[in-house]
Amino acid sequence: MRIPKIKISKKYLKIGAWILGVFLIVCLALGAIAYGKREALLKKMVAKAIVKADRDYDLEVKIGSAGFTGMSTVKMTNISVVPKDRDTLSNIGELSISVRLFPLIFGNVKLSEVKLNDGFVNVVLKDSTTNIDFILKRKKKDSTENTGKANLPEIANNLLNQVLYKIPDDMDVKNMVFRFNDHDTAKLSFATVATIDDGDLKSTINVNDGESTWHVDGLVKPGRKQLSFTAYADGKKLELPYINNKLHAKLSFDTLKTELKNAGYSGDDYKISGSWSVKNMLVNQPRIASNDIIVQSAKLDADVLVGPNYVALDSSSTAYLKNAEIHPYIKYTMGKNKIYELKLNAAEQDAQAVLDAFPQGLFESLDGLKVEGKVKYNLNFHLNTAIPDSVRFSSSLTPVNFKILQWGKTNLQKINGPFVYTPYEYGKPMRNITIGPSNPNFTPLNAISKNLINAVLTAEDPSFFTHNGFVEESIRKSIAVNFKEKKFKRGGSTISMQLVKNVYLSRQKTLARKAEEILIVWLIEHNHLISKQRMLEVYFNVIELGQNIYGIGEASRYYFGKQPADLTIGDGLFLASIVPMPKASMYKFMADGSLKPFMFNYFRFMGNIMARRGLTPPDTSGYGFYNVRLREGLRRYLAPDTAVIDTTVFDDDEEGMPPVIMQDKNKTLFDRLFGGTARKDTVIAKPADTTKSKKQLRQERREQRRREREQENGN
Structure with missing residues (x-):
């Protein structure tokens, strides 16, 4: 099939060329004016931001110096953030930020490069107050102003984009310390060194002045909405003694991995696909068990749906415990009357593999039990808070040629x-x-x-x-x-x-x-x-x-x-x-x-x-x-x-x-x-x-x- 030729008059081509030329000239003129005025604009924006922080958040923000060092790079020094009548929240010696120009034209601030030297963030809990109270104060104020019906898919999309846009393409962080002080009874510090080079993330975290060394490595592609992080510790399990001391619980693991695979609209819903996995996770909490529970290998491939009035873990998700797998469906519907739904579906699979998949230490009497055959499982739960007497519940574990070969401890x-x-x-x-x-x-x-x-x-x-x-x-x-x-x-x-x-x-x-x-x-x-x-x-x-x-x-x-x-x-x-x-x-x-x-x-x-x-x-x-x-x-x-x-x-x-x-x-x-x-x-x-x-x-x-x-x- 031949495509017919389209003939355009030279007259129209000249008009188009003139319009395009005028547009480029205007853009260049505006760019030149903006470039000449950029220092003044920056100072005006910084002053406005300081006033807004004081008015809306009761924050005293000080910046020693701020200026451009390139076409789109801003360098600031001696930055401090102090909430009113609270301990200093943050202090940064030197911070350089570069943004991408094209997204900026459409009003989106996308970071391209971040460099940070010598800084700290200090969260302090004292009596009934903290130095991050201003966050809750602002959220409460915003909630009173927003009386319209929330569009959850749009909120999820905007929130995820805001997070991704704040992840730079390149990053170099040196000597950044995150501190946490809980009523002077428990203190934590994380001295962090981190880099992002063409999406490759490498970081080293010194916990509590040498108590342990953590690493968080991964691949960062925020433009494609793809993130992958792996956390582990040098020569020992990754754990926080604070959890044991404060919550009377113990939690540790060899490696923890999380991945964002994709995110976008699926019909009227916003769909987020990702995974979470852990190796040799140890849990000890008196309400769970009297002894250590060890999850050798667990993984969740998750599809999260955010709808107009609900959040759901879709049934296409799969949870793995060693060689056993199950498909969960969890849905929470918001509104005046809330609805809770839970479905679990495990297809027919080897019974011994299912038994071996349970965490070590969970079943004392059954430890060492040997079986043959297969089992399948289904659970269905539905609760409408408006009519709780109509709650639905069914659970069935079905054996197929199931036989006990050897007793466990009992x-x-x-x-x-x-x-x-x-x-x-x-x-x-x-x-x-x-x-x-x-x-x-x-x-x-x-x-x-x-x-x-x-x-x-x-x-x-x-x-x-x-x-x-x-x-x-x-x-x-x-x-x-x-x-x-x-x-x-x-x-x-x-x-x-x-x-x-x-x-x-x-x-x-x-x-x-x-x-x-x-x-x-x-x-x-x-x-x-x-x-x-x-x-x-x-x-x-x-x-x-x-x-x-x-x-x-x-x-x-x-x-x-x-x-x-x-x-x-x-x-x-x-x-x-x-x-x-x-x-x-x-x-x-x-x-x-x-x-x-x-x-x-x-x-x-x-x-x-x-x-x-x-x-x-x-x-x-x-x-x-x-x-x-x-x-x-x-x-x-x-x-x-x-x-x-x-x-x-x-x-x-x-x-x-x-x-x-x-x-x-x-x-x-x-x-x-x-x-x-x-x-x-x-x-x-x-x-x-x-x-x-x-x-x-x-x-x-x-x-x-x-x-x-x-x-x-x-x-």
């Missing part, structure tokens, strides 16, 4: 036969209890009253015999209730989870222990390692039902002087009621051994549920409420009905108590013969002193709890 089938159970209180072992026929308090499941079994199952886990360890509806309701109450008020644990927590794990409340609990429950239930009947039998023989009272054998004799088979429906409902708070059991009785009136509603509510399910006959009188009587030998330790008692205070004196056979192999022969300071086998409540006022009793209880806390912290 044999998960150990409870199929006799074993020794050690309950803990405040991290300390109480006593050893044999769960088996050799223990006279051990009660087989068929020797436990159906009244108790039905009451506890109704209260704690109605679908125990049909679920696989977890009840999603219970977890969903717990999320809704806890969100509405703004605190942890309701749990979603099944009897399977309670049993695993008590028998296999420590009682430390950490995220690691909860994660291990969930995984052990899944392994037991999905592989049928223990029958439901045996799990329930063990549960009733280890469950805490009072201060130092474990198992139904001990509890039935302690409270009622009965065998477990003889418990009535009222006895069963009472024992079911104390499962969540067993140490407060004695508070529910009046001085004559009958139940306090406030318990009647519980009996009627739970009894009606059991009656509807055919577990007990209907009873309009309260399902045995009036027939429950505390054993007579315990009644004298109850406070009078008008007194306020403290159910957390107990005495070790067991004189006059009928014997309850309990095993305690932790006691030495000396302890058994002479008593000593060892914990006694039974513990009873102290009677309240009725001669004291309620206020005096409350003060004594507070003082007692304070002494107990101090003793625990001291131990």
Whole structure:
């Protein structure tokens, strides 16, 4: 195909040439005028900036000298920034800045070269103030002026461009020190030398005068919106002792790498693509785990979407833990009613690779576990804060030809036969209890009253015999209730989870222990390692039902002087009621051994549920409420009905108590013969002193709890 020739008249060509020539002449004239006036313009701009800093930010800015040293290079010396009534924020000996001329024509300041010699930035926290308060002050002022609806994609684009434009093509920084002073209790200093040469970044950071040496190297291409940084330390892990001292946590790693791959509009959204990876990251924080957690290799390839009213991690993102991978989707929708969404999708992959991917130290009991087969995982969570009761939650870990080849540190089938159970209180072992026929308090499941079994199952886990360890509806309701109450008020644990927590794990409340609990429950239930009947039998023989009272054998004799088979429906409902708070059991009785009136509603509510399910006959009188009587030998330790008692205070004196056979192999022969300071086998409540006022009793209880806390912290 031939392109037709376009003929342009010479007349129009001459007119165009004249216009272009005039335009060039005007530009040159304006450039010449601007060049001649540039020193005056610079001084005017500097003076304006100093006035603005004082007016808007309460900053005293001083500049010793400022002038041009080239076509577009400005050199300044002796620059100081001091917030009003605060410590000096910054002081720079010499600073040279060059900008690109072409972006400047369109109003964008793009740095081409920066040179800095001898400077410092000093952040000081003192009392309730800092020397960077002016930043928050300005943000607050700006927020009151901006009443229009924010355009998040535009904000993200502008913010990223502002950051990229401030990264020069070339840079030479010498002797720049960043200091941080936290109330004179913790100090940090980072003496930095850094260069950027044609996009190649090299930097050396001297931490705390030789404590360690860090390096941040990478590739910087801000014009292409591409950045890559790698951080590491010489001869040791990169860590900050300040985090350990201030936050009671430890965080360190061999290398940390982050990369910005691309950024730009994708439809109405602004899309930022990047990655983050870490090698041998060590985390130690009491709420996470009681020991070091080591993440050997982790990486996140992330696609972040910024929409008109939301920020999301797109499902195209992939998280890697060693050889295992999962696709996360996280979305936060802003507005009057916020919406939280989370989805996790792990395709079918090797089960051993998934198990090996978990951080070292996370699972103590499962360390060394060997498996074969494959697994896949899906999670879906959606919460609209306007209607929290409609929260959606589903989670499924699906095995494919899954098989356990070798146990880890703990044999998960150990409870199929006799074993020794050690309950803990405040991290300390109480006593050893044999769960088996050799223990006279051990009660087989068929020797436990159906009244108790039905009451506890109704209260704690109605679908125990049909679920696989977890009840999603219970977890969903717990999320809704806890969100509405703004605190942890309701749990979603099944009897399977309670049993695993008590028998296999420590009682430390950490995220690691909860994660291990969930995984052990899944392994037991999905592989049928223990029958439901045996799990329930063990549960009733280890469950805490009072201060130092474990198992139904001990509890039935302690409270009622009965065998477990003889418990009535009222006895069963009472024992079911104390499962969540067993140490407060004695508070529910009046001085004559009958139940306090406030318990009647519980009996009627739970009894009606059991009656509807055919577990007990209907009873309009309260399902045995009036027939429950505390054993007579315990009644004298109850406070009078008008007194306020403290159910957390107990005495070790067991004189006059009928014997309850309990095993305690932790006691030495000396302890058994002479008593000593060892914990006694039974513990009873102290009677309240009725001669004291309620206020005096409350003060004594507070003082007692304070002494107990101090003793625990001291131990």
